[in-house]
Amino acid sequence: MKNIESVFWAYMLGWAVFFGFYLTVAKRSKDLRAEVERLKKAAREK
Amino acid sequence: MEKRPLFGAAAVVLLVAAAYAAFFVAPRERTMGDLQRIFYFHASCAWAGLDAFGVCFIANLLYVWKRRGTYDWLGVSAAEVGLAFTTVVLISGPIWAKPAWGIYWTWDARLTSTFVLWLLYVCYLLLRTLVEESDRRALLSALFGIFAFIDVPIVFGAIRWWRTQHPAPVIMGGPGSGLDPVMRKVFFFSVLATHVFMAFLILERYALEKLRGEVEQLREEAEAA
Numbered sequence: 001m002k003n004i005e006s007v008f009w010a011y012m013l014g015w016a017v018f019f020g021f022y023l024t025v026a027k028r029s030k031d032l033r034a035e036v037e038r039l040k041k042a043a044r045e046k
Numbered sequence: 047m048e049k050r051p052l053f054g055a056a057a058v059v060l061l062v063a064a065a066y067a068a069f070f071v072a073p074r075e076r077t078m079g080d081l082q083r084i085f086y087f088h089a090s091c092a093w094a095g096l097d098a099f100g101v102c103f104i105a106n107l108l109y110v111w112k113r114r115g116t117y118d119w120l121g122v123s124a125a126e127v128g129l130a131f132t133t134v135v136l137i138s139g140p141i142w143a144k145p146a147w148g149i150y151w152t153w154d155a156r157l158t159s160t161f162v163l164w165l166l167y168v169c170y171l172l173l174r175t176l177v178e179e180s181d182r183r184a185l186l187s188a189l190f191g192i193f194a195f196i197d198v199p200i201v202f203g204a205i206r207w208w209r210t211q212h213p214a215p216v217i218m219g220g221p222g223s224g225l226d227p228v229m230r231k232v233f234f235f236s237v238l239a240t241h242v243f244m245a246f247l248i249l250e251r252y253a254l255e256k257l258r259g260e261v262e263q264l265r266e267e268a269e270a271a
Contacts, residue, residue, distance in 0.1 A: 003081040003145050010084045010138040011065055014091065017137065018243070021130040025250050032257040039264035046271060 050249060057246040060239035064090070064232075072232040081145055088138040089217075090236035092160075094244040095131030098124045099167065099198050101248065106191035109184055118184035119255035120248075121191055122174060127247045129167045131240070136164060147211065155204040156212035163201055166194035180262060 068086035075082035105121035108114070139157070140150035151157065170190050177183035205212050206219070216225050217233070225233060 003079060004083075006081055006141050006145055007069070007083045010141040011087055013137050013141070014087060014134040015061075017130060017134050018247075021126075022247065022250070025247075025254055029250075029254045029257060032254065032261055035261050036257060036264065039261065039268060043264065043268060043271070 050246075050253070053249070054246050057239070057243040060242050064236040064239035067232045067235055072229050073226060075229075078146065081142060084138055084142040086233055086236040088135060088142060090233065090240040091131045091138065092135045093237055094240040095128045095135060096198050096201065097241065098128030098131060098244055098248065099163070099195060102128060102167075102191055103195040103198070106188040106195075109188040110192070113181075113185075115180070115184065115259060118188065119252055119259065121188060122171070123248050123251035123255055125167050125170050125191065126251055127244055129164065129171070130247065131244065132160065132164045132167070135160060152211050154210040154212055155208045156201065156210050159197060159201045159204050163194075163197045166197055170194055 064086065068083050072083060072086065074080060102121050102124035105117045105124060109117035109121060139160075143152075144150050170187060173190055174183055174187050177186055204210060205215050214223060216223050224230075
């Protein structure tokens with residue numbers, strides 16, 4: 001299995017990019033959901 | 047029940063199955079040996095990335111025509127996802143190139159046009175951070191997105207129009223090109239898996255943009271009150 005490490009690393013790094021991207025989307029969504037709740041609460045209190 | 051997590055799980059299962067097929071089902075290529083197995087991941091990610099930019103282009107055109115915020119949301123979502131896939135292409139390509147060519151990178155037409163494509167969509171996303179007013183931001187980025195898409199056919203055609211160091215196309219490459227039937231099946235399965243994953247990421251990213259729209263609307267209402 002010559003050069004199989006290169007194939008393995010290509011897949012691993014590629015998946016790491018996708019996972020990292022998904023995490024940033026999930027983090028940004030969580031922050032925005034909290035912001036929506038905060039703004040809705042502030043509007044109710046007015 | 048939420049459908050997006052199920053869709054995401056199905057996309058991940060397909061990606062893992064495609065990797066399994068690339069490692070254990072596809073036959074070993076005669077000249078490159080196991081190194082050629084990168085092709086299934088690299089080329090299918092490139093295909094999915096170009097298609098994501100295609101979605102962005104259509105959304106940009108629709109925004110310029112109809113001026114609906116949802117097209118702007120779709121445009122930026124597809125641009126980010128296309129950029130993620132192109133980043134994977136720019137990482138996996140050099141990993142293949144070093145053992146195959148002895149170098150990680152060369153400025154040939156395919157590699158250079160892909161790198162320029164990556165830079166263009168980085169600029170598209172940066173441009174959006176520079177304009178505060180939402181309608182103006184959407185219009186400017188839609189116009190820039192239409193311009194950036196010009197590079198997509200150049201990336202596709204680079205290995206067909208010019209003699210490059212990058213390997214010649216094996217799909218849609220004309221006479222003399224092609225793949226072993228099992229390799230072809232594994233490749234198209236990988237293309238399917240990456241496209242399903244791309245669709246999932248665009249949906250997730252679109253949901254985020256929808257939330258951002260909701261926040262902007264609530265802030266405007268709070269300021270008006």
